[in-house]
Amino acid sequence: xxxxxxxxxxxxxxxxxxxxxxxxxxxxxxxxxxxxxxxxxxxxxxxxxxxxxxxxxxxxxxxxxxxxxxxxxxxxxxxxxxxxxxxxxxxxxxxxxxxxxxxxxxxxxxxxxxxxxxxxxxxxxxxxxxxxxxxxxxxxxxxxxxxxxxxxxxxxxxxxxxxxxxxxxxxxxxxxxxxxxxxxxxxxxxxxxxxxxxxxxxxxxxxxxxxxxxxxxxxxxxxxxxxxxxxxxxxxxxxxxxxxxxxxxxxxxxxxxxxxxxxxxxxxxxxxxxxxxxxxxxxxxxxxxxxxxxxxxxxxxxxxxxxxxxxxxxxxxxxxxxxxxxxxxxxxxxxxxxxxxxxxxxxxxxxxxxxxxxxxxxxxxxxxxxxxxxxxxxxxxxxxxxxxxxxxxxxxxxxxxxxxxxxxxxxxxxxxxxxxxxxxxxxxxxxxxxxxxxxxx
Amino acid sequence: xxxxxxxxxxxxxxxxxxxxxxxxxxxxxxxxxxxxxxxxxxxxxxxxxxxxxxxxxxxxxxxxxxxxxxxxxxxxxxxxxxxxxxxxxxxxxxxxxxxxxxxxxxxxxxxxxxxxxxxxxxxxxxxxxxxxxxxxxxxxxxxxxxxxxxxxxxxxxxxxxxxxxxxxxxxxxxxxxxxxxxxxxxxxxxxxxxxxxxxxxxxxxxxxxxxxxxxxxxxxxxxxxxxxxxxxxxxxxxxxxxxxxxxxxxxxxxxxxxxxxxxxxxxxxxxxxxxxxxxxxxxxxxxxxxxxxxxxxxxxxxxxxxxxxxxxxxxxxxxxxxxxxxxxxxxxxxxxxxxxxxxxxxxxxxxxxxxxxxxxxxxxxxxxxxxxxxxxxxxxxxxxxxxxxxxxxxxxxxxxxxxxxxxxxxx
Numbered sequence: 001x002x003x004x005x006x007x008x009x010x011x012x013x014x015x016x017x018x019x020x021x022x023x024x025x026x027x028x029x030x031x032x033x034x035x036x037x038x039x040x041x042x043x044x045x046x047x048x049x050x051x052x053x054x055x056x057x058x059x060x061x062x063x064x065x066x067x068x069x070x071x072x073x074x075x076x077x078x079x080x081x082x083x084x085x086x087x088x089x090x091x092x093x094x095x096x097x098x099x100x101x102x103x104x105x106x107x108x109x110x111x112x113x114x115x116x117x118x119x120x121x122x123x124x125x126x127x128x129x130x131x132x133x134x135x136x137x138x139x140x141x142x143x144x145x146x147x148x149x150x151x152x153x154x155x156x157x158x159x160x161x162x163x164x165x166x167x168x169x170x171x172x173x174x175x176x177x178x179x180x181x182x183x184x185x186x187x188x189x190x191x192x193x194x195x196x197x198x199x200x201x202x203x204x205x206x207x208x209x210x211x212x213x214x215x216x217x218x219x220x221x222x223x224x225x226x227x228x229x230x231x232x233x234x235x236x237x238x239x240x241x242x243x244x245x246x247x248x249x250x251x252x253x254x255x256x257x258x259x260x261x262x263x264x265x266x267x268x269x270x271x272x273x274x275x276x277x278x279x280x281x282x283x284x285x286x287x288x289x290x291x292x293x294x295x296x297x298x299x300x301x302x303x304x305x306x307x308x309x310x311x312x313x314x315x316x317x318x319x320x321x322x323x324x325x326x327x328x329x330x331x332x333x334x335x336x337x338x339x340x341x342x343x344x345x346x347x348x349x350x351x352x353x354x355x356x357x358x359x360x361x362x363x364x365x366x367x368x369x370x371x372x373x374x375x376x377x378x379x380x381x382x383x384x385x386x387x388x389x390x391x392x393x394x395x396x397x398x399x400x401x402x403x404x405x406x407x408x409x410x411x412x413x414x415x416x417x418x419x420x421x422x423x424x425x426x427x428x429x430x431x432x433x434x435x436x437x438x439x440x441x
Numbered sequence: 442x443x444x445x446x447x448x449x450x451x452x453x454x455x456x457x458x459x460x461x462x463x464x465x466x467x468x469x470x471x472x473x474x475x476x477x478x479x480x481x482x483x484x485x486x487x488x489x490x491x492x493x494x495x496x497x498x499x500x501x502x503x504x505x506x507x508x509x510x511x512x513x514x515x516x517x518x519x520x521x522x523x524x525x526x527x528x529x530x531x532x533x534x535x536x537x538x539x540x541x542x543x544x545x546x547x548x549x550x551x552x553x554x555x556x557x558x559x560x561x562x563x564x565x566x567x568x569x570x571x572x573x574x575x576x577x578x579x580x581x582x583x584x585x586x587x588x589x590x591x592x593x594x595x596x597x598x599x600x601x602x603x604x605x606x607x608x609x610x611x612x613x614x615x616x617x618x619x620x621x622x623x624x625x626x627x628x629x630x631x632x633x634x635x636x637x638x639x640x641x642x643x644x645x646x647x648x649x650x651x652x653x654x655x656x657x658x659x660x661x662x663x664x665x666x667x668x669x670x671x672x673x674x675x676x677x678x679x680x681x682x683x684x685x686x687x688x689x690x691x692x693x694x695x696x697x698x699x700x701x702x703x704x705x706x707x708x709x710x711x712x713x714x715x716x717x718x719x720x721x722x723x724x725x726x727x728x729x730x731x732x733x734x735x736x737x738x739x740x741x742x743x744x745x746x747x748x749x750x751x752x753x754x755x756x757x758x759x760x761x762x763x764x765x766x767x768x769x770x771x772x773x774x775x776x777x778x779x780x781x782x783x784x785x786x787x788x789x790x791x792x793x794x795x796x797x798x799x800x801x802x803x804x805x806x807x808x809x810x811x812x813x814x815x816x817x818x819x820x821x822x823x824x825x826x827x828x829x830x831x832x833x834x835x836x837x838x839x840x841x842x843x844x845x846x847x848x849x850x851x852x
Contacts (some may be wrong), residue, residue, distance in 0.1 A: 217734060220734050221731075221734060224727060224730055224734065225731070226733045227730075228724075228727045228728070228731065229728050231723050231724045231727060232724065234720045234723075235717070235720045235721060235724050238713065238716050238717035238719075238720050239717055239718075241713045241716070242710065242714055242717050244715040245706065245709050245710050245713055246710065248702075248704055248706045248709075249703070252699055252702045252703055252706065255702075256696075256701060256703075259692055259695050259696065259699075262813055263813050263816065263817075270820070295758070306827040350547045369698060383806075384839070398768075406737045406738055409738055410738065410741060410845055410846075413741055413742075413745060413845050414842065414845045414846065416745075417745070417748075417838050417841050417842055418843060420834070420838045421835060421838045421839060421842075424831045424834045424835035424838065425831075425835065427827070427828075427830075427831035428832060428835070429826055431824045431825075431827040431828045431831070432824070432828060433648075434824050435821050435824035435825065435828065437820055438817055438820040438821045438824060439814065440819065441813060441817040
């Protein structure tokens with residue numbers, strides 16, 4: 001698959017470390033590399049138009065060789081430049097299924113721990129109200145998922161840092177062998193299994209207040225948006241009921257008009273408007289699902305935000321453990337050297353019980369410890385640097401995320417208000433029409 | 442004779458909108474043309490009745506003051522103010538109101554009396570104005586008398602006579618008010634009727650200070666007459682009468698059925714609306730809670746929360762209106778219609794067949810006409826309430842938009 005003409009990958013200047021290896025993406029920018037200066041202008045999204053245009057049911061064999069049905073999504077990419085020139089070049093396309101999207105995201109999560117990675121649309125339909133199906137194969141669900149997947153890809157392509165990732169690019173362009181490529185990066189080994197234990201506490205002695213607050217915020221945000229989505233679903237359900245019951249007026253007015261002379265026409269036509277009213281709720285609520293999806297995206301974004309805080313917490317914890325370990329080794333060394341046992345230690349006891357070590361043995365031990373201490377000090381240095389870099393990059397991305405969030409949610413709320421206004425206007429129209437029919441009775 | 446108190450029962454001055462032809466003016470009870478019209482949902486006999494008779498400011502809609510010192514000028518005023526073309530030039534010269542319920546505690550019993558006020562220019566009445574107190578059994582007596590003396594006519598129904606003790610509190614404000622409204626409607630319908638309103642018993646009911654004395658006196662006389670009316674037999678023409686009765690009967694059966702269905706639908710809608718309201722009440726505050734977590738989004742989220750709160754209030758008003766205004770009127774009509782099925786029986790008036798036919802026909806036409814107007818008004822009122830609800834919600838949501846579009850101040 002050839003890359004479109006004129007496309008530049010990566011920032012000007014130094015590429016991220018480790019790019020020589022095919023398929024592995026950068027982990028952290030080297031300090032002072034300038035790669036963090038990538039602006040929105042260099043983002044992939046400015047060069048390539050990405051769409052998830054179709055969804056198709058497929059059957060195939062899964063990892064356990066069992067026949068299964070799944071949905072495949074068609075990803076199309078088109079160079080933006082070729083379009084502006086008036087040429088309508090056919091897009092490049094390939095099919096991917098949801099699990100491949102998941103694999104991509106997990107890869108990004110491991111390799112960019114300081115980035116708030118855009119979320120995928122929900123795996124299973126949640127917050128449904130009675131008319132909505134919870135079935136993953138339901139066409140409405142598939143349609144909304146298609147939109148969500150497209151949104152995910154565009155978000156990644158619009159992110160100044162992760163848009164440069166090789167694996168991501170290959171995901172968009174290389175159908176065969178992509179999965180193998182990702183797995184070869186060995187990212188699963190890098191993944192910290194501790195991250196999966198979401199609520200396990202790691203006692204950090206000097207937590208960074210900003211991250212603690214942010215983690216708390218992300219927890220609260222998840223909670224409040226979940227609550228909102230749950231209640232909204234119930235509200236939708238009830239509103240549906242109110243509108244549909246009005247349809248009964250249509251029928252009874254029609255029946256009644258049959259026995260009336262002068263009143264008949266007015267009743268009949270009013271009844272028609274009641275039918276229109278009852279039918280209108282379907283479209284109204286379908287549109288509202290889009291709003292719910294926008295909220296869901298930020299529900300999941302809150303989780304991504306929390307993940308960044310968590311990673312920082314673990315880094316901090318590891319750092320503190322390393323400091324502690326180093327301190328205890330130094331102490332041991334001192335004890336051996338001076339022969340004094342300041343604190344109780346098993347070694348001290350055993351040596352007392354089983355006799356003193358020979359000077360040669362002690363020398364040997366001291367030497368080993370000194371090597372370990374030296375190693376530990378070097379590691380601690382790089383860990384500190386790593387930590388500082390993480391905080392800097394993470395905080396930059398968090399600020400970017402905050403602005404994006406505020407912008408997106410404001411837009412979502414505006415759209416919601418516009419929807420409500422439209423619904424009110426429709427209601428006024430229908431009832432005004434009905435009133436006119438009644439006036440002619 | 443000079444008019445007493447506030448003079449005649451002249452309608453309250455309609456909102457002045459400059460000189461206009463009467464025919465161009467909206468029906469006073471057409472929805473949304475005036476505030477009082479929108480809230481008044483009682484059927485036609487209440488059309489032009491003022492609430493307070495103490496209105497001294499009598500004027501034409503265009504503001505011209507009116508001389509009410511003589512009955513003649515008053516009736517011509519009424520002629521000019523006649524807004525209901527459908528009544529074919531019928532002028533109203535008899536206004537009756539039932540109000541002011543009072544509880545009387547005596548040794549033998551406790552009961553409620555109502556004030557019955559009459560204002561009229563008719564010659565059949567000695568005075569232009571009367572005020573008497575009557576209790577339910579007096580109304581019941583009147584109705585029986587009317588049925589006896591005017592068997593060819595449809596007599597309006599009375600509210601239920603017997604109330605199960607222990608189930609309903611006969612002296613509760615709600616019960617008394619419901620009954621008062623029904624009794625008021627009853628008298629208004631009679632006053633509105635071109636034949637029944639001239640009935641002697643009706644006259645006495647409205648005017649006599651001591652009704653009981655009249656009752657006793659009248660009993661002996663009228664019972665004899667009543668019997669003679671009842672038992673005089675004669676042949677009656679079969680021709681088209683049974684068909685006519687059957688047609689009316691069938692119509693009423695279906696009509697009552699449809700009204701019952703509408704009642705149930707309306708109740709169901711109210712129920713659904715209230716359940717929707719419950720959820721909305723939980724929904725709004727969540728936005729507020731969210732706002733508490735945010736910085737830049739705090740104000741917009743709070744705005745959405747407040748907006749939903751306003752929609753809740755509007756919805757509550759809609760349901761209350763439907764419950765208090767729409768349903769009772771609908772139900773009263775069901776009872777009224779059901780009560781009409783009874784006179785359409787042949788046995789009642791075997792000798793006055795021809796008369797019966799004509800009277801019944803006339804009454805049915807009157808009834809149909811009133812019914813059409815009443816439902817026109819009732820349903821327009823329902824549409825109006827819904828329009829108002831949506832308008833309130835629209836206003837609320839439109840006011841949120843600027844909050845959402847505000848750019849945050851750059852620090």
